[in-house]
Amino acid sequence: MSKNTKVIIGVIVVAVIILIGYLIYKPGAPTTKESIKIGVILPFTGDLASYAEGVRNAINLATENSGYKDKIQIIAEDDHGCLPPDAISAAQKLINIDKTKAIIGSLCTGATLAIAPIAEQNKVIVIAPSATGKNLTNAGEYVFRTIASDADKSIAVAKYAYSKGLRKAALLFDSSQDALVSQRDDVKTTFTGLGGAIAIEESFISSDKDLRTQLNKVKSSDVDVIFIAALPDTVGLALKQARTLGVNTQFISSDTSGGTKPVIDIAGSSAEGLIFPFAITPSNKEYTDFINNYKEKYGTEPSAYAAEGYDAAAILIKAMFASNGTADSIKDQLFKIGKDYYGASGVISFDQNGDVQKPMVIKTIKDGQFVEIQ
């Protein structure tokens, strides 16, 4: 090979060696009782970036409100759109280089499932703000989550629909997100189990914003209710497009994210009447405080799952400062603190697997506001 090529290879090899040396020998500051490091893994780039931004902002907010602000260092890493290998790279870096003892992340089940084994091996806490996959229940003793399960949400709305006399349903769902596929399964099982019928099912993927033909099919099928398992943007678009097409059937979102501002922003008056499940605390104070806090600091309303992110961070910070610094101790504290904890995203009680089962209420959109109806 030519001299130029040799030079280039030489430079690369040297650079790689230097990098390796730096990484191995750079001391990561250990977590002491005086200061803690928290790792964050979220899809900051890719289609779900807006949710990652919301969760990250919520984590920042929790850090500020915790009272330990100067003693907490948040290190955020990107999993490039919930890609499992990238999530693992992020986790490996956070655990082995930054020496964090706890990670908040990720947004999606897949990425969280990928990092769970590593967390277990290295004894690092993983607390997921929005990963609802069923497999995470048994993914490890250090894995927690602050989001209600897909089953809880779906069963709540399916039961509600049935109780209101609705019997014939259409089911629209996003086939490219695991949580939404789960919700579609759960809604179907529950609703048909109660005695209802799913007359028509239509699917789409997250990037597909034109649902007119699917809605057209629903229009010709004479149903009393349309269940929709989709991201808030899509829910908003579905409502808007449906009303334009003359589909005036009742829409029910199976996900709590139906109760977030983007739905109203996108659908406008078409959003009126949308029904969705929600987790609340008895006084709802924590939720309203969080919304106002977030609006004050960031100028917009928080996106979906930001509240769960806030709770995850708040509980984690409390637990870490109450612990002796080891993962087992943090884990014990999490169980202790996460018991009937009133959070922005509802009442959080970790069960023995680190999951939460939040009591759900049913809400609707009325005059541009989210109102509880059951």
Added chain:
Amino acid sequence: MEYLIHLAILFAIYAILGISLNLVVGYTGLLSITQAAFYGIGAYTTALLLTQVGVNFFLSIILGIIIAAIISFFIGLVLNKFSGDYYALGSFGFNVIVFSILLNWRGLTRGALGIAGIPKPEIFGIHFSSNFTFLIIALLSLGIVYIVARFIVHSSFGRVLKAIREDEKAIQVFGYNTLYYKLAIFVISAGMAAISGSLFASYITYVDPSTFTLIESVFILAVIILGGLANLEGSILGALFLVLLPEILRFVGLPFDTAAQMRQIIYGVIIILLMLYRPKGLLGEYKL
């Protein structure tokens, strides 16, 4: 160290993918942008066999190669009818179709839910449970693929491939059935990509369709263009570079709120600069 071992495993996986694609693109001149499809087929084969049927990992690699080979045979037959840019487009199309099948045929692949709990390899009682031991398997696989690729490239078969790249009509005149050669190398390349997929499945322990998109195929193409077309060592170097680059960027201090996006900008700009100033890639001999 664990972090580096992890990166090394990813590097090995992408190096195999790079070598496999280079055989088709660099040596034969076929602009194929669908490698992620065979990567995915290998991954899902291993994932399903290991979790549903309990097949041995190493056996699943072989089965993955066979399935990828069969599917690529049919795709290759269709692609053989196209040339130049249309070959690329057609291959794009197949990538999207395979991806859609992985995503929507929930009965087989569980779609977006993915397949979790894929076990680590095991043979004759040896359990390859640590990352370090897995790295050894990955590097061995890379070694085998590299040797096979080298053998192909330096053989008379390889010479025909290069001749097809230079001027397909000319070599047809000499009586060579170029369709056979193009199909053969496409299938071989798919089989190799499937090996990467099997490694991926067992290492990450979870597969879902999101890894096997069009963008991933373009990424693999970038690996070989960066490393140099028609240069196997170049593909290995290209894989090293493209796996390390985003990780190195993690360490570059950037404003917290926009760090991830800024890294994307840097990544994009570096790619542009590399294309502008070293279009042959690091070790390339052939510029298409």
Added chain:
Amino acid sequence: MFSQLILNSIIAGAIYTLVALGFNLIYGATKFFNLTHGVLAAVGGYSVFFFSKTLGWNIYFAVVLGIVFAGLIGYGLDKFVYLPLRRKKASNMILLVASLGAMTAIQAIIAILFTSQFRTLPLNTGTQRIYEIFGGVITETQLVILVVGIIIMATLALILKYSMFGKAIKAISDDEEVARIVGINTDKIIGYVFFIGSAIAGLAGILIGFDIGIQPTMGLGLLLKGVIASIIGGIGNVYGGVIGAFLLGFVENFGIWKISGEWKDAIAFVLLIIFLIFRPRGIMNKQ
């Protein structure tokens, strides 16, 4: 609801038309798959968002600015990235990878400036006018998209056929080397082509923003559909791009009438492959 199905197909086709027109124009002249073409739609949409919402300027003025801005970015990309590469006789693959880098960078810049939140561009607050045609429904915005698409197609067709500029583009499409030898300043013409094509892409993004909404990552999907439309219609042919776009819109919507919507992309590419096998030159191209 058959008539609605037809209208949906026409609406989808109209959107694809705009993307295909710009892409076809640029591809005809440069012959490489420009991954940044899609992201320029996002640039157009977000510019209008910036000018009208953030700065509060008049919406029509903002739209014009958005179109021009998208054109300028496209022109800039050509001048600073693609032209230097073409001068070095870079292959199409190099250009493709370079455009990948540019697409990644531009998308990230948009995400930093505007966050990744999905946004809508409201033409007027409140509900839009809706037209009923044979029992189906189409909104005012969608009608605008359709009309704009046809106007641009007609304008481009006229320019390409009757102006010196158009003839120069045709010459470059046929053979760039020869065009240069004959005395055409190919670099300059290609620069203008990038400007116009990118401006059209920006317009597509703006109209989509009014009809549906914008997101930093909206470009790639649009681009792929635009490419398919161009190929099946006849690459390099203005009318072809339009026909291909409407055909694609119809096949997609009629396709998911029969099978679930999640297969939409696969249907689009199966259509492409069928054309590549049986009529690679596309519908409108004779040779």
